[in-house]
Each structure stands twice: as C-alpha cells, then as structure tokens.
Amino acid sequence: xxTTAPTPERRRVWEAMxxxxxxxxxxxxxxxxxxxxxxxxxxSLPELQRxxxxxxxxxxxxxxxxxxxxxxxxxxxxxxxxISAHLRRPLLVRWWRARVMRSxxxxxxxxxxxxxxxxxxxxx
Numbered sequence: 536x537x538t539t540a541p542t543p544e545r546r547r548v549w550e551a552m553x554x555x556x557x558x559x560x561x562x563x564x565x566x567x568x569x570x571x572x573x574x575x576x577x578x579s580l581p582e583l584q585r586x587x588x589x590x591x592x593x594x595x596x597x598x599x600x601x602x603x604x605x606x607x608x609x610x611x612x613x614x615x616x617x618i619s620a621h622l623r624r625p626l627l628v629r630w631w632r633a634r635v636m637r638s639x640x641x642x643x644x645x646x647x648x649x650x651x652x653x654x655x656x657x658x659x
Contacts, residue, residue: 541615541618544577544578546611547576549590549591549614550572550611551569551573553609554568555569555591556595557606557607557609558605559606561643561646566646567650570654574655574657574658587647592633593632593633594618594621596635596636599639
C-alpha cells in the first residue's frame, strides 16, 4: 500500500496516459503526444507498462463504457485523487479492477511501446 504523494513525474505520466481513456479516437496524433510525454519520464518501459495496467487502466476504463463519458480531459486533481485512492485499496481489489477489459490496456501498450522507444532514441 502506497501512502506517499505521487511525484510530479508520476502525475505527468498519469495525465498523458489518461488521454487514452477519453471518449475519442486514439489516433496517431494522440499516440504520438502520449508517447512523447512517456519518453520524457524517468520510468523504464516495463514500469510504464505497469503504471498503465495497474494504476491508470483500473481507474479510467469505466469511462469507455459510461453513458456520459469524459471526452475532453480528466481533471488532474480528480485523476490524482482517484488513482491514489485505488492504490490504497487491498491488493485483491486492485488486481480485480486491473482485470476489467484488460485486453484494452494490452492493446494500448502495444500501440505505444515502439513510439515511446523511438522518442527516447530521438531525445538521446
């Protein structure tokens, strides 16, 4: 259970990844923008995948099946509070929530991983 406040870098990663859960098309532009932000983060590719699948996805996947979904942007404060609350839940609850529509997170990661790696090569 993590009770410390997230770092600014973690919050930026959450905000970037949250774009993937808006009620809009995840097109090449969105993927490029998210990949650029993730490439600037200090996190390894496996850690970014873990953040997507176990922190962001369980909290935001519900937006994809809601009657009145968020389509423009998630409020950063709400996002931080919601993910932080999720991370304080018991492991079994977090595991279960991460399983909901898990294939969506897997597909998103496969669409992102090469873009993040390429962006990192360009920056170094």
